[in-house]
Amino acid sequence: MDRTDITIARDNDGKNIIQFILKELKPKGKWLTPFNIISLPVMLAGLVIIVVRFWKGLGSVTNLTQEVPWGLWIGFDVVTGVAFAGGAYVLTFMVYILNMKKYNSIVRVTVLNGFLAYVFYAGALLLDLGRPWNVINPIIGNSFGVSSVLFLVAWHFLLYMIAQLIEFSPAVAEWLGARRARKILSGMTVAAVIFGITLSTLHQSGLGALYLMAKEKIHPLWYSEFIPIQFFVSSIFAGLSMVIFEGSITHKVFSDQIPEKHHSEHDSIIIGLSKICSVAMFAYFFLQIVTFVHGKRWAYINSPMGYWYLTEIIGFVIFPMVLFYYSYTRNKVLVARIAAIVTMLGIIINRLNVTVIGFKWDEAVRYVPSAMEFIVTLTVIFAEIWIFRWIITRMPVLRESPSWAKDQH
Amino acid sequence: MSTGRRSFLKALGLTGLTLAAGKEKVYGSEAKSDTEFYGVLYDSTRCVGCQTCEVSCAEANGQTPPEDTPEAGKVRKTTDKYRTVINAVQTENGEVYVKTQCMHCNEPACAAACLTQAMHKTHEGAVIWRGNKCMGCRYCMVSCPFDMPKFEYHSYNPKIEKCTMCNDRTQKGEKPACVANCPADALMYGSRRELIKEARKRIIENPGVYVDHIYGEHEAGGTGWLYLSAVPFEKLGMKTNIQSKSYPELTKGFLYSVPTIFILWPAILLGIREGTKDNNKNDQENGQD
Numbered sequence: 001m002d003r004t005d006i007t008i009a010r011d012n013d014g015k016n017i018i019q020f021i022l023k024e025l026k027p028k029g030k031w032l033t034p035f036n037i038i039s040l041p042v043m044l045a046g047l048v049i050i051v052v053r054f055w056k057g058l059g060s061v062t063n064l065t066q067e068v069p070w071g072l073w074i075g076f077d078v079v080t081g082v083a084f085a086g087g088a089y090v091l092t093f094m095v096y097i098l099n100m101k102k103y104n105s106i107v108r109v110t111v112l113n114g115f116l117a118y119v120f121y122a123g124a125l126l127l128d129l130g131r132p133w134n135v136i137n138p139i140i141g142n143s144f145g146v147s148s149v150l151f152l153v154a155w156h157f158l159l160y161m162i163a164q165l166i167e168f169s170p171a172v173a174e175w176l177g178a179r180r181a182r183k184i185l186s187g188m189t190v191a192a193v194i195f196g197i198t199l200s201t202l203h204q205s206g207l208g209a210l211y212l213m214a215k216e217k218i219h220p221l222w223y224s225e226f227i228p229i230q231f232f233v234s235s236i237f238a239g240l241s242m243v244i245f246e247g248s249i250t251h252k253v254f255s256d257q258i259p260e261k262h263h264s265e266h267d268s269i270i271i272g273l274s275k276i277c278s279v280a281m282f283a284y285f286f287l288q289i290v291t292f293v294h295g296k297r298w299a300y301i302n303s304p305m306g307y308w309y310l311t312e313i314i315g316f317v318i319f320p321m322v323l324f325y326y327s328y329t330r331n332k333v334l335v336a337r338i339a340a341i342v343t344m345l346g347i348i349i350n351r352l353n354v355t356v357i358g359f360k361w362d363e364a365v366r367y368v369p370s371a372m373e374f375i376v377t378l379t380v381i382f383a384e385i386w387i388f389r390w391i392i393t394r395m396p397v398l399r400e401s402p403s404w405a406k407d408q409h
Numbered sequence: 410m411s412t413g414r415r416s417f418l419k420a421l422g423l424t425g426l427t428l429a430a431g432k433e434k435v436y437g438s439e440a441k442s443d444t445e446f447y448g449v450l451y452d453s454t455r456c457v458g459c460q461t462c463e464v465s466c467a468e469a470n471g472q473t474p475p476e477d478t479p480e481a482g483k484v485r486k487t488t489d490k491y492r493t494v495i496n497a498v499q500t501e502n503g504e505v506y507v508k509t510q511c512m513h514c515n516e517p518a519c520a521a522a523c524l525t526q527a528m529h530k531t532h533e534g535a536v537i538w539r540g541n542k543c544m545g546c547r548y549c550m551v552s553c554p555f556d557m558p559k560f561e562y563h564s565y566n567p568k569i570e571k572c573t574m575c576n577d578r579t580q581k582g583e584k585p586a587c588v589a590n591c592p593a594d595a596l597m598y599g600s601r602r603e604l605i606k607e608a609r610k611r612i613i614e615n616p617g618v619y620v621d622h623i624y625g626e627h628e629a630g631g632t633g634w635l636y637l638s639a640v641p642f643e644k645l646g647m648k649t650n651i652q653s654k655s656y657p658e659l660t661k662g663f664l665y666s667v668p669t670i671f672i673l674w675p676a677i678l679l680g681i682r683e684g685t686k687d688n689n690k691n692d693q694e695n696g697q698d
Contacts, residue, residue, distance in 0.1 A: 059562025066488065066559050069547035097678050099685040130545020130560060130567040137525040143542045144526070149660050150548045151524035152667060190682070198674040202667055209663040213518045213552040213656045216648070228663050 011402045012177035020176065024394050039382040046379025049372045050127060058130060061372040067360050068367035070128075075355030077124035077377055079207050080348050081117055083231070086239025088114025088164060089200035090276075096193045103269060105262045108171055108397045109250060110243050113388065115164040120384040122157050127376065149209045156203035163196035174405045175395040183408055205232040211354055219358035221300050221309040224291045227354065233284045237277040238347040241340035244270050244277075248337050250398065257398040267333045274336040277343065278324035285317050305361060312353065316346025446515060446534030447579065448625075448633030449588055450604040451508050452611065453645065454618060455595035458495050458506035462587035462596065466493050466510075469575060469586035479506060484646060489559040489570040493587060500640045507645040508595075510572035510587075511536060511557040512625060513633030515601075518656035519549035519558055527569075528558070534601065534633045535574035543569060554629055554651050574633065604635050611637060630655025 012020040053061045064071050091110045094100045126132050137143040138154050145151045166188050173182035208231030211218060224230075251258060251266055291297075300306050323339035326332065356367065392398060396405075458479050467474045473490055479497035481504055487494050493510035513536045519528040520536060527543035530536050538558070545567055549558045561567035575585035579598075583589065588596040597604065605626060612619045624636035628651045636642065643649045 055565055057561065057563040057565055057567060062562075064562060066486070066550070067556055069550040069560060093678075097682045097685070099682070128546070130547065131540075131543055132545070134525065134542065134544035137542055137544060145522075145524040147521045147657060147664070148524040148548070149663065150522065150546065152664070154524055194675050194678045194682075197678060198671060201674060202670055205663070209660055210548070211551070212659045212663065213522060213554075215652065215656070215659060216554060216650050217551075225659070225662070 011175050011396060013402075014177060017176055017178070028393055035385075039386070042375060043379050043382050046376050046382075049376050050379075053127065053376075058128070061370065061376070063367055063370045063373070065365065065367055067363055068356075070359075071356060071367055072369035072373045072377060073124055073128045075352050075359075076348070077380055078121050078128075079355050080351040081121040081124075082204070082207060083235045083238040083347055083351060084242040084344070085114040085117035085121075086200065086204055086235035087243040088167075088239065089197050089204075090236055090239050091243065092167065092193045093197050096190055097197070102265070102272065105265060106243065106247060106269060108168065109247070109392070111164055111167045112171075112391060112397055113242070113246055114239075115161065115168055116384050116388055118157060118161050118164065120380050120387075122161070124377075124380045149206055149212070153203050153206045153210065156199045156206065160196055160199040160203065163192040163199065166192035167196065170405070171395045171397055171401075174401050177402075179404060179408070182405060186408070200235075201232060204235040205229060207231055208354070214359070217360050218354060219300075219305050219361045220295065221297055221305060222354045222358040224295050226287060226291045230284065230287055230291070233280060233287060234347060234350065236280040237284070237343055240273045240277050240280075241343040241347070244273055244336060244340035245344060248340075250392070254392055254398055257392065259400050262398075270333050270336050271328050271331060274324040274339060275328040277339070278321050278328065281317060281321040281324065281343070285313070285321060288313060288317065305358070308353070308357075312346065312349050316342060316349055320346060446601045446633060447574075447599065448513060448534055448601045448604055448635060449574070449585065450597040450599070450608055450635045450637070452595050452597075452637045453505055453507050454637065454639045455593050456495070456506040456508065457593045457595075458497055458504075459592065460495055461590050461592055462508060463491065463493055463495060465586040465590040466572075467491070469578065470573075485509075487557065487559060487571070489561045489568075492570060492572045496646060498640075498645055500644055502639055505638070505640060505645070507636075507638075507647065508587075510634065511574075512555050512629070513572075513574055514629050514655065515631040515633070516629075516655035516657050518552040518554060518629070521657035521660070522548045522552035524548070531576060533576075533579060535576040535579065536571075536633075537573045537576050538569045538571065540568060545569075552656065554656055555648060601631075601633065601635070608635055608637055627653040629653075630658070 049061050058064060062071060062073070088111050091103055091107055095103050095107050126135065129135060138145065138151055139158065166185065169185040170182050170189070173179075173185055205228035208227035208229075211223070211227055212225065215223060247266065247270065251263070255263070301310065320339045320342040323335055323342065327334075327336035327339060356369075360367070396402065460475060460478065463475045466472075470492060472492070475491060475494070477485065479485065479495045481497045481499040483496075485494040485496050487509055493508060496507050496509065497504050498507060513534060514530075515534075517528065517530055517536045520526075520530050522528070523543075524546070525542040525544055527539045528536060528549050529539060545560070547558075547560055547569075549569065550556070550560060557571050559570045561570065575583075575587075578585060584598045588598040597607065599607070605623060608623045608626075612621060612623075618639055620638050620641055622638075622642065624638070624642050624647060625632035625634055630653065636647070638645055
């Protein structure tokens with residue numbers, strides 16, 4: 001296990017916590033990695049754009065219009081990002097509710113990923129708010145818009161972030177060597193998991209329900225009263241595909257962190273997840289058919305938007321579903337990884353079809369995101385990966401918990 | 410655990426509330442839809458396209474007067490600078506005019522969408538925007554079927570702009586600025602019930618003049634502004650694909666499911682967890698951890 005270039009992090013063992021944190025705050029490892037060279041300039045540019053955005057208004061950096069007030073930052077960062085973060089609730093459901101111990105070794109990293117996704121996508125939401133200083137109004141005070149789906153989503157984001165922090169907190173306690181705190185925090189895990197799954201069910205579907213009132217604005221091939229349930233079901237395989245994708249990368253990049261035993265388990269975990277994906281995708285496909293027939297959508301098929309719809313359903317639902325099926329019946333991990341990437345592309349396409357591409361599709365002047373919107377989006381993603389890497393290389397997320405933590409059960 | 414219990418109690422309370430409120434709405438809606446909401450009747454056959462309403466609107470709300478004029482074939486839109494605009498449309502009856510502004514729905518989508526109650530339907534019927542509550546999320550704009558709330562994209566302190574039916578004037582007993590200054594008597598301010606009665610009377614007393622439809626009587630569940638026209642409304646460029654149910658109705662089903670899930674899910678999840686504990690035991694017997 002003695003790899004050379006990066007020394008594996010050590011947890012605090014009886015030292016002063018403040019001294020320990022100060023030491024841990026320092027950067028570790030090499031600086032001139034390809035990822036750093038690409039991400040740093042983008043993030044710098046993104047920061048400049050964000051400053052301009054708060055100084056000159058949203059219109060100075062985005063292409064948003066009076067008819068299309070929600071663009072890439074909501075449609076991709078928030079709506080798509082949260083779907084990808086769905087892996088956390090699905091995995092905690094499998095491990096803590098269904099007691100599928102096989103997946104135990106990837107729970108922490110998935111919950112961390114989910115938590116960071118929410119923190120950064122909620123952060124992206126703040127960039128999109130015209131009057132962000134009033135963001136506190138739906139949380140405290142006397143301005144509760146309880147009839148609003150967005151009110152529900154906002155509260156759920158907040159509560160779910162807290163639930164995920166509780167789920168992840170034992171790792172922080174182990175890192176700091178806080179034994180008593182770990183005992184208390186890990187005792188709260190199951191409650192947080194149950195609360196978190198309930199919240200996820202509601203706000204994954206809630207993100208779809210946001211668009212229910214935009215009935216005439218969304219192309220009829222994508223609008224239906226079933227959007228909430230479609231968003232919920234697709235978040236299951238969106239999240240798990242993200243887990244497969246992210247796991248495949250972290251197992252390469254941080255391979256020295258991972259105990260030998262977990263390395264060998266990982267393939268069987270991926271095969272297990274691809275089985276769940278293919279079943280969930282079948283349910284989703286079935287839902288799409290029901291919606292299609294119910295909404296009498298034949299009329300719209302023979303048009304550019306119709307072909308685009310068929311591309312989405314055939315190329316990015318049926319095709320990856322078959323790939324997943326193939327991968328678990330033939331035990332092919334590589335196929336599962338390809339299927340996960342195709343599925344993720346499909347989720348991006350689907351969410352953007354509802355929120356951007358199919359939104360006001362008949363408007364004379366279409367909204368197309370500006371380059372600056374893309375740069376800010378990339379900034380958010382890169383910033384998240386930076387923090388993710390910082391935590392992975394310090395806390396016991398991929399590597400094993402300290403021995404005292406194992407005795408605590 | 411305390412979070413779980415508290416949310417459970419909260420959910421329980423919410424269910425009660427929703428059930429109660431839901432009932433009230435169902436019983437109340439019939440009587441309510443035509444009560445004393447105030448609105449404006451716009452008669453496009455009387456409108457001469459003089460833009461006095463635009464000018465007086467700008468004056469009353471401290472905005473810039475219009476710089477262009479209605480022209481057939483050109484579509485002018487309300488923006489964050491102009492709360493109302495007049496458009497000219499060429500029809501077989503010659504050039505006709507149509508005014509655009511917020512419709513002040515009986516059950517406004519924007520107010521239901523607003524998570525801070527910044528968009529607010531007053532008891533008198535005006536839909537107003539309250540800046541001290543608004544966080545600028547623009548969900549009102551996404552939800553409004555008429556695309557009426559407009560956002561100041563080029564301000565660091567942006568406001569949502571739209572017609573407020575001159576709420577501050579009507580509170581003092583005055584008429585909205587556009588109504589008070591219309592030289593052609595095309596605008597009439599009054600309670601919705603009176604306006605619908607008046608509109609019907611005009612349709613009946615002038616056979617052949619009007620299209621037999623009061624736009625806004627049923628559109629979007631009924632709106633505060635009501636339109637009369639001599640030509641079909643789609644020719645005026647008005648949205649005719651608006652549903653007759655109110656828009657908040659579309660999210661009601663979802664919102665009602667929330668307390669149900671909040672009660673059922675934790676119970677079911679706990680049950681499953683208890684039920685699958687045996688798996689764990691078997692695994693341990695098989696020597697896994």
